[in-house]
Amino acid sequence: xxxxxxxxxxDRARIAERTLRxxxxxxxxxxxxxxxxxxxxxxxxxxxxxADYFWKPYISPLYSPCLATTCTQDSGFDWIPWLxxxxxxxxxxxxxxxxxxxxxxxxxxxxRAFWRAPAACAVREPHAKYTGETRFPLILQNLHRYFFWIAxxxxxxxxxxxxxxxxxxxxxxxxxxxxxxxxxxxxALLWGYSLSCHACRHAVGGRLKHFSKHPVRYWMxxxxxxxxxxxxxxAWITxxxxxxTDFYVMLVSSGAIADPRFVx
Numbered sequence: 001x002x003x004x005x006x007x008x009x010x011d012r013a014r015i016a017e018r019t020l021r022x023x024x025x026x027x028x029x030x031x032x033x034x035x036x037x038x039x040x041x042x043x044x045x046x047x048x049x050x051a052d053y054f055w056k057p058y059i060s061p062l063y064s065p066c067l068a069t070t071c072t073q074d075s076g077f078d079w080i081p082w083l084x085x086x087x088x089x090x091x092x093x094x095x096x097x098x099x100x101x102x103x104x105x106x107x108x109x110x111x112r113a114f115w116r117a118p119a120a121c122a123v124r125e126p127h128a129k130y131t132g133e134t135r136f137p138l139i140l141q142n143l144h145r146y147f148f149w150i151a152x153x154x155x156x157x158x159x160x161x162x163x164x165x166x167x168x169x170x171x172x173x174x175x176x177x178x179x180x181x182x183x184x185x186x187x188a189l190l191w192g193y194s195l196s197c198h199a200c201r202h203a204v205g206g207r208l209k210h211f212s213k214h215p216v217r218y219w220m221x222x223x224x225x226x227x228x229x230x231x232x233x234x235a236w237i238t239x240x241x242x243x244x245t246d247f248y249v250m251l252v253s254s255g256a257i258a259d260p261r262f263v264x
Contacts, residue, residue, distance in 0.1 A: 020122040029120065033113035039239050046246050047089035053246070055253035057167045058179040060246040061186060062089045064161050092154075099151040102144035104198050105232045148199040155194055158187040168264075176263040179252060186238075186245040193234040196227040 019025065046053075046062055053060040054075035066076030068088040076088065083091055100106055111117045118125050133141045165180040167173055194200065205221030208214050251257045 019120075019124060021120065025120040025123060029113045029116075032109045035236075035239075036110060036113060039243060042243055043246075046250070047093060048087050050087040050089070052250045052253040053089070055179070055249060055259070056169050057164050057171075058183065058249050058252065058259075059161055060089075060249040061158050061161070061183075061190075061242060062093075062246050065092065065157050067091055095147070095150040096154055098143065099147040099194075100235075102141045102147055103235065104144070105235050107141065109235075145199045145202075148194065148197055148203070151194050155187065155190050158183070158190060162187045174263065175261070177259040177261045179248060179259050180262075182245050182248050186241045189234065189238050189241050192227065193231070193238045195224060196229075196231040196234055198228065198231070200224055201228050 043062065046060070050070075053063040054066070054072040056074055059066065059075055063071075063075070066072070066088045067078075067080045068076065068083060068086065068091055069078045069081040070084050071078065071088050080091060112119055116126055133139055162180070162183040165183045166176055168175040201221065201224045204224055205211070205214070205217050208217060208221075211218040211221075252259045
């Protein structure tokens with residue numbers, strides 16, 4: 001007798017009561033929603049304001065690489081003259097934003113925080129139908145594996161910015177200020193967030209059938225697997241360091257504070 005298997009039903013779990021939970025299940029989604037809203041509002045404003053993002057040799061990670069011809073002097077490459085009506089940050093925002101929007105952890109965070117899909121275990125959902133990520137626009141979440149490689153390219157650029165931050169205004173090497181440390185920490189944490197990504201873990205060893213035949217890749221896979229346990233933490237930390245780095249560069253560039261110099 002042939003056994004016929006069927007895909008699971010796409011109906012939501014039906015719970016008669018609003019919730020079966022006795023604990024404050026709503027607290028974490030509410031905290032996530034508030035934190036994400038604050039960060040998104042700040043990053044949107046900082047990307048549109050188009051000012052105080054460069055203080056030689058420091059550049060905000062939101063504006064790097066600065067490609068437009070409207071970039072502050074010495075901050076960019078002047079490659080894109082036909083988008084001068086856009087902020088230089090908006091021109092490049094698609095890469096890092098796409099990586100975070102499609103990130104497996106961030107999906108969980110904003111699905112639960114804003115869409116209540118699902119809000120929490122044993123909590124009745126407001127949606128009557130479940131289609132997963134099979135329709136537009138959510139089917140675009142499958143692009144995460146490609147955004148991962150784009151994010152690595154941005155990490156390289158931000159690492160170069162951190163190295164350049166050891167220069168002074170005259171371009172001489174061997175100088176370091178607080179901004180240098182800020183850029184280094186931000187770049188290092190972004191590498192940690194990117195390399196702890198599930199897409200990175202899969203790229204390194206996800207398709208291997210015999211680990212014993214690939215000892216180097218297996219070693220890398222085990223290290224990334226351990227780092228992957230910290231992916232959620234790094235996702236939140238790097239949001240914070242991204243905001244703080246941009247805010248610090250803005251304060252120094254606007255003259256609100258002076259950059260403490262450790263090595264003049």
